Amino acid sequence: MEKGKLTEKKTDRVVLVGIIRDREQDRVVAEYLEELRFLAETAGAQTINIFTQRLSQPHKRTFVGEGKLEEIRTYCEDNEIDAVIFDDELSPSQLRNIEKELAIRVLDRTILILEIFTQRATTAYAKTQVDLAHWQYMLPRLSGMWTHLERQRGGIGTRGGAGEREIETDRRIVRGRITRLKEELTKIDRQMAVQRSNRGEFVRVALVGYTNVGKSTLMNTLSKSEVFAENKLFATLDTTVRKVVLENLPFLLSDTVGFIRKLPHQLVESFKSTLDEVREADLLLHVVDISHPGFEAQIEVVKKTLQEIGAGEKPVFYIFNKIDAYQYVVKEEDDLLPMTDENRSLEDLKKGYLSKTEAAIFISAKNGTGISQMKEELYAMVRDIHKVRYPYNNFLY
Incomplete structure (x- = not known):
C-alpha cells in the first residue's frame, strides 16, 4: 500500500x-x-x-x-x-x-x-517532525505491536508502511531512528534560528489559536498572499512568515500550527522549533472561532499551551472571528430563553470581553466585517512596539 x-x-x-x-x-x-x-x-x-x-x-x-x-x-x-x-x-x-x-x-x-x-506534512522539515513524534509514541508500545500491525494491513493509524513492512524492528532500532531524527531536526533548527536572526529590525507578530479557527484565512487577508486554508483540522503545519505593510509600517506576520485539546506532548516537543516563532514574537494575535459552542474552553486550551511553551506572558490581541456564523436566536414559546453562558447575544459577548481587555475585536474574515478596524488597531500596536524598540525611526509615523 x-x-x-x-x-x-x-x-x-x-x-x-x-x-x-x-x-x-x-x-x-x-x-x-x-x-x-x-x-x-x-x-x-x-x-x-x-x-x-x-x-x-x-x-x-x-x-x-x-x-x-x-x-x-x-x-x-x-x-x-x-x-x-x-x-x-x-x-x-x-x-x-x-x-x-x-x-x-x-x-x-x-x-x-x-x-x-x-x-498534512508536505515539507521535509514537517515530515521529520511528525516522524519523530510518531516513533516517540510507538517506542513504549512495541511489545506485541508488530503482530497487530501485520494483522491490520493499513487503515488510519498505521502510517501506511511505517510498521507493517518492518515487523522485525526492535527497541534498539527505533531508539536509533529517534536519535537520527533528533539530529536532523537540530541541524534544521540551527538554520531556522539563523534565518530568524537575519530578519533585522522588523516587529514580529504571530497568529495563534485553536485549530480551524481561521488563522490562515486571516493571514491571507492581512498579507494578500495565498496561504493554504480549508475547513479541516491542522490545515497548517509549517510556519508561514510573510512581510505585511499597514500604511507605511512593515512587520513580519507568521501563521503557526493550531492548538487542540489534549495535543500530544510528542508533537509539542518535536514542533518546538516551529513554535519558536510564537516564543520570539513581539505580539500574539489570538484568533478565536466565536461561532463554536465551546470557544471559551478553546481559549483556555490555547492559554495553557502558550504557558507550556514559554509564551504565556506575551502581549495578546484577541481576534474573535466568524461572527457571521454566530448563533443566538433560540426561542421557546415565542420567548427568548433566560441568559446563560451558552445563550448570549453577540453584543453581550462584545461588552463582556471588551470590558476585560481593550485588545479585542470582533470580525468576520470571510465577509470582511471589522477587518478595517482590526487593521487600524493592529497598526497602532505594532507602531507602539516599534517606537519603544527603535525610537530613532519615529519619523516613519
Missing part, C-alpha cells in the same frame, strides 16, 4: 468511544466527541456511532467497563466497523487488551492526530 493512503477502501467506518467523568457535563463530553468526529473525518474516516460510559476514572485494563466493551464488540461485528477510536491516549496495556477483545483496529486520540499530521 502506498505511503499516506488510509486504506484500500474509499472510507473507513469507525465508532468513537469516550467516558464521562465525575462532575463532567454530558454537553461538554458531547462537544469533545464532536471534535473527535471531526478529527476522524479529517483523517478520512466516517463515524457510524458514538459510545459513552459514565466512570469516575478510566478502567485500568480496558478503559471502559467489560460490559460496555462487549456492547461495542457486538455492534462492530454487526455493522462492519473497521476501527474503534478512543477519545484519550490509551496505555500500551490498554491498547493490547482492547484489541484482543475487539479483534479489529483500535486507535486512540494521539495516534489519530499523528495520522492527520502525517497526511
Whole structure:
C-alpha cells in the first residue's frame, strides 16, 4: 500500500468511544466527541456511532467497563466497523487488551492526530517532525505491536508502511531512528534560528489559536498572499512568515500550527522549533472561532499551551472571528430563553470581553466585517512596539 493512503477502501467506518467523568457535563463530553468526529473525518474516516460510559476514572485494563466493551464488540461485528477510536491516549496495556477483545483496529486520540499530521506534512522539515513524534509514541508500545500491525494491513493509524513492512524492528532500532531524527531536526533548527536572526529590525507578530479557527484565512487577508486554508483540522503545519505593510509600517506576520485539546506532548516537543516563532514574537494575535459552542474552553486550551511553551506572558490581541456564523436566536414559546453562558447575544459577548481587555475585536474574515478596524488597531500596536524598540525611526509615523 502506498505511503499516506488510509486504506484500500474509499472510507473507513469507525465508532468513537469516550467516558464521562465525575462532575463532567454530558454537553461538554458531547462537544469533545464532536471534535473527535471531526478529527476522524479529517483523517478520512466516517463515524457510524458514538459510545459513552459514565466512570469516575478510566478502567485500568480496558478503559471502559467489560460490559460496555462487549456492547461495542457486538455492534462492530454487526455493522462492519473497521476501527474503534478512543477519545484519550490509551496505555500500551490498554491498547493490547482492547484489541484482543475487539479483534479489529483500535486507535486512540494521539495516534489519530499523528495520522492527520502525517497526511498534512508536505515539507521535509514537517515530515521529520511528525516522524519523530510518531516513533516517540510507538517506542513504549512495541511489545506485541508488530503482530497487530501485520494483522491490520493499513487503515488510519498505521502510517501506511511505517510498521507493517518492518515487523522485525526492535527497541534498539527505533531508539536509533529517534536519535537520527533528533539530529536532523537540530541541524534544521540551527538554520531556522539563523534565518530568524537575519530578519533585522522588523516587529514580529504571530497568529495563534485553536485549530480551524481561521488563522490562515486571516493571514491571507492581512498579507494578500495565498496561504493554504480549508475547513479541516491542522490545515497548517509549517510556519508561514510573510512581510505585511499597514500604511507605511512593515512587520513580519507568521501563521503557526493550531492548538487542540489534549495535543500530544510528542508533537509539542518535536514542533518546538516551529513554535519558536510564537516564543520570539513581539505580539500574539489570538484568533478565536466565536461561532463554536465551546470557544471559551478553546481559549483556555490555547492559554495553557502558550504557558507550556514559554509564551504565556506575551502581549495578546484577541481576534474573535466568524461572527457571521454566530448563533443566538433560540426561542421557546415565542420567548427568548433566560441568559446563560451558552445563550448570549453577540453584543453581550462584545461588552463582556471588551470590558476585560481593550485588545479585542470582533470580525468576520470571510465577509470582511471589522477587518478595517482590526487593521487600524493592529497598526497602532505594532507602531507602539516599534517606537519603544527603535525610537530613532519615529519619523516613519
